[in-house]
Structures are given as structure tokens and as C-alpha cells.
Amino acid sequence: MIRTNNNIPVLFAAILLAGCGVSQSKPDNRPAEETVAANAVSTFALKKDVLSATLRMPGELIAFQQVDLYAKVNSFVKKLYVDVGSTVKAGQLLATMEAPELNAQLAGAESRLHSQEAVYLASKANYDRLYQTSQTPGTVSRNDLDLAYAKQQSDFAQQESAKAAYREIADTRNYLEIRAPFEGVISSRNVSAGAYVGPSGKGSEFPLFSLQxxxxxxxxxxxxxxxxxxxxxxxxxxxxxxxxxxxxxxxxxxxxxxxxxxxxxxxxxxxxxxxxxxxxxxxxxxxxxxxxxNRDSVFVVPSTAVVSSTEKVFVVRVNNGAAEWVEVRKGREAEGKAEIFGDLYAGDILVEKANDEIRNGSKIAQKK
Structure with a gap:
């Protein structure tokens, strides 16, 4: 015979009640004033100041003057008087070149100049004689005198042209001497004696010297x-x-x-x-x-008072016990301070450590 135990339902209910604990929260017995003080924020009065900041940037030192010296004419290096590291003065001779064809050109230009000078002297003397003779009426026609004068002027122009040609070749020969345009140091030398040199791209890929x-x-x-x-x-x-x-x-x-x-x-x-x-x-x-x-004073606040959110850059102003977001533009920052520009006035009360969790329009308490 099977006996049924009537105490099983009672035992099961007891176990179930024991496993389900009943929790009760303890009431917060702190005064309301303490709760507000715990959530209060530090504030400060806005005022203008001059922010002293320092900008650190990399820079480069370069020579005050620097020049690459090339040969003016195609020639050969005859002698070098300086080398890398040489300290030179303005006008000092650095190198001499040689170009034999220039000497021949100069000699030819000199001969042409002397020839033109002789021609001009002869035409001038002829005009002077005709002019003196013409002082006696009827001896020399006016046309002959004018022709003699025109010949004199033409020969004079030819003489001046020959002088200019001679000076051009003489000046070109002077370029065979390379001199320092200013005082400095030779920082590079790219040729040796006997090298063929010339203007950039026409004999010399690199300069003779670099002067700094x-x-x-x-x-x-x-x-x-x-x-x-x-x-x-x-x-x-x-x-x-x-x-x-x-x-x-x-x-x-x-x-x-x-x-x-x-x-x-x-x-x-x-x-x-x-x-x-x-x-x-x-x-x-x-x-x-x-x-x-800065030349003028601006609003300077702690950097922690400026909030840069995804929406905008703002500060939190306390307005009649409520938080007010004021959009600003941030200027320079230095030593934990920042310049701000916006719809603000001296004496406004701002939150010192602001964040976007202090919602716009929410009640706010200030630490005393």
C-alpha cells in the first residue's frame, strides 16, 4: 500500500519562501541641503585680462647673403686663389681665367679704333680748312661746305662706334678675373686649374664658388x-x-x-x-x-570652462540659478587658460569645470 505524505506541499512552500528574499531600500536620511551641496559646481566671475602666450616654432638659420659665382665667358681656369673655408673681403681676387681669342679680338678692336680716329681727324681738318676759306666770299660753295661737315659727323660717329666695340671686348676680358662681391666665406669650390668653364648651362653645370x-x-x-x-x-x-x-x-x-x-x-x-x-x-x-x-584685454577663462562638443563650443553661464549654454569662439591657450569671444559681459558667473552633462536650462547650484 502506498502512503501519501500530506506535509510535502507545506515543506515546498517554505523552501520557496526562504529562497526569495524580500529587499527593502534604506531611506536617505540626509538633509536636502547636503544633497544639493554634493551636486554643486564651482563658479567664477568673468573678467578681462591679457593672456601672455608663447609660440614655439622651428626655424632655420641661413646666410645673410649668398651667391653662386660663375664665369661670365667661356674660358679655362688659369689659377685659383681661395679654397673652401677661405674668408675673403669684398673685391678680393678669387680666380683668374684665360681665353686667348679675347686678346686677339681686343687687338683687332683697338686697330679699328685707331683707324677710325685717323679718318675722323682727316675729315675734321678738311672741314676746318674749307670753313676758313669760305670766310672769303665766292671761294667755297655752300654745298661743298655742307658735304664736308656731314663727312666729319659721319666719321665721328664711326669713331664712337669703334670706341664702344673696344670697351665691350675690354670689359669682357675683365670678366676673366673673378672677384668677391661682398665679404664672406667660401662654402664650396667646384673647379680646379685647367677646367673649362662658362656661364650657367654653357660650360659650367655648377658654379665656380659659393660665397656666404x-x-x-x-x-x-x-x-x-x-x-x-x-x-x-x-x-x-x-x-x-x-x-x-x-x-x-x-x-x-x-x-x-x-x-x-x-x-x-x-x-x-x-x-x-x-x-x-x-x-x-x-x-x-x-x-x-x-x-x-595681445594689445587689448580680452575675456580669459580656465581652459576647463570651455566645452568643445560635437554641437558647438560653449561655456556654461549661471543665469537665475539655471545653466545657460553660451556659444563662444576660442582664441589662444596657454598655461591652463584660454581666450574666449562671444555674447558675454564682465561679471557673468561661469562654471569653472563645465561639460555637456550640465544641460542647457537645468537647475544648477553653486559651491559656497
Missing amino acids: QQKKLRLVVSIPEAYTAYLAEKKAVSFTIRSMGGKEFTAVIDRLSGALDSRLRSQRVEMDVDNSNKALLPGMVAEVSIPLN
């Missing part, structure tokens, strides 16, 4: 368009050279190009650097620090 003025250098920097408004001539800058252990040098802005490079959208800025001791070399890369001080 190194006692004064140019520091060249390309400044992006966003910072060109803060540049001014005679503004002091500093720069360092990494290869010299970060030694700091100073200079002033001497020249602004006044136009933006169409490719880089930047302005070329040049500074003259005294290099009398020749410690700096053309081609060195410098890290330039340019102060960007």
Missing part, C-alpha cells in the same frame, strides 16, 4: 595664419640650437613678408642674428620662442 656672408645670419620662421595678428617688427624673440646643448640666443623681428604663402598659409618672418664669433652655421635648425601678447 656669415658674420650676420637670417633666422627664418614660417608663422601660421592664426598667429600673424600678434606679430610686430622689433619684437624680441629667443631661440635655442639643439646641437649646441640648448644654448639660448636672442634676436628681434626685423622683416615681415606681409603676405601668406599660398601653399602653407603662413607668413615668412626674418630676424637678423649677429654671428661675429661664427658660433652659428648656416643651415642650423633652431627652436624659436615668439611671445604672442
Whole structure:
């Protein structure tokens, strides 16, 4: 006989009730004032200030003057007087060339000049005699006197032409001497004695010499368009050279190009650097620090007060206890501060650490 246990349903219900715990949340007994204080934000009063920022840009040192020297005429190098690294003065002889055909041309031009001079002297003497004779009426016709005068003028013009031809060849022969146009250092030499040289592309692929003025250098920097408004001539800058252990040098802005490079959208800025001791070399890369001080005061806020969201750039202003998003345009940033421009007024209360979780129009509490 099978017996049925009537206590099984009761036991099953007890187990089920034991497994299902009943949870009760504890009430928040904190005062409402403490809850508001915990959610309060730090604020500050907006005011104008002058933001002192420094722009760091790479720059390049180049020679103040640099020139490649070519031979003016096709010729052969006769003698070189300088080499790479030679310091030369303005007008100093660097090399001499030889071109025998020029000497022959000069001799021929000189002979033609002497011939024309003799012809002119003869026609001038003939005119002078006819003129003296014509003072006696009826001795010389007016037509003969005019012809003699025209012959004299023609011979004079031929003489001047011969002089010009002679000077041209003489000046060309002077080009056989290569002289330094300014004081500097020979940075390269590409020929040796006996080499055939000539103008660029007509005998010489490379220049005879490259001359650089190194006692004064140019520091060249390309400044992006966003910072060109803060540049001014005679503004002091500093720069360092990494290869010299970060030694700091100073200079002033001497020249602004006044136009933006169409490719880089930047302005070329040049500074003259005294290099009398020749410690700096053309081609060195410098890290330039340019102060960007604004002429007028603007609104300056902590960088954390500016929110750059996907919608817009804004700050959170406290207006009658509510958050108000005010769209702004950000200027420069430096040392945790930023310039802002927008519909703001001095004395406005802004949230110091703003974010887009503080919704526009939501209630906001300020920390005391």
C-alpha cells in the first residue's frame, strides 16, 4: 500500500519562501541641503585680462647673403686663389681665367679704333680748312661746305662706334678675373686649374664658388595664419640650437613678408642674428620662442570652462540659478587658460569645470 505524505506541499512552500528574499531600500536620511551641496559646481566671475602666450616654432638659420659665382665667358681656369673655408673681403681676387681669342679680338678692336680716329681727324681738318676759306666770299660753295661737315659727323660717329666695340671686348676680358662681391666665406669650390668653364648651362653645370656672408645670419620662421595678428617688427624673440646643448640666443623681428604663402598659409618672418664669433652655421635648425601678447584685454577663462562638443563650443553661464549654454569662439591657450569671444559681459558667473552633462536650462547650484 502506498502512503501519501500530506506535509510535502507545506515543506515546498517554505523552501520557496526562504529562497526569495524580500529587499527593502534604506531611506536617505540626509538633509536636502547636503544633497544639493554634493551636486554643486564651482563658479567664477568673468573678467578681462591679457593672456601672455608663447609660440614655439622651428626655424632655420641661413646666410645673410649668398651667391653662386660663375664665369661670365667661356674660358679655362688659369689659377685659383681661395679654397673652401677661405674668408675673403669684398673685391678680393678669387680666380683668374684665360681665353686667348679675347686678346686677339681686343687687338683687332683697338686697330679699328685707331683707324677710325685717323679718318675722323682727316675729315675734321678738311672741314676746318674749307670753313676758313669760305670766310672769303665766292671761294667755297655752300654745298661743298655742307658735304664736308656731314663727312666729319659721319666719321665721328664711326669713331664712337669703334670706341664702344673696344670697351665691350675690354670689359669682357675683365670678366676673366673673378672677384668677391661682398665679404664672406667660401662654402664650396667646384673647379680646379685647367677646367673649362662658362656661364650657367654653357660650360659650367655648377658654379665656380659659393660665397656666404656669415658674420650676420637670417633666422627664418614660417608663422601660421592664426598667429600673424600678434606679430610686430622689433619684437624680441629667443631661440635655442639643439646641437649646441640648448644654448639660448636672442634676436628681434626685423622683416615681415606681409603676405601668406599660398601653399602653407603662413607668413615668412626674418630676424637678423649677429654671428661675429661664427658660433652659428648656416643651415642650423633652431627652436624659436615668439611671445604672442595681445594689445587689448580680452575675456580669459580656465581652459576647463570651455566645452568643445560635437554641437558647438560653449561655456556654461549661471543665469537665475539655471545653466545657460553660451556659444563662444576660442582664441589662444596657454598655461591652463584660454581666450574666449562671444555674447558675454564682465561679471557673468561661469562654471569653472563645465561639460555637456550640465544641460542647457537645468537647475544648477553653486559651491559656497
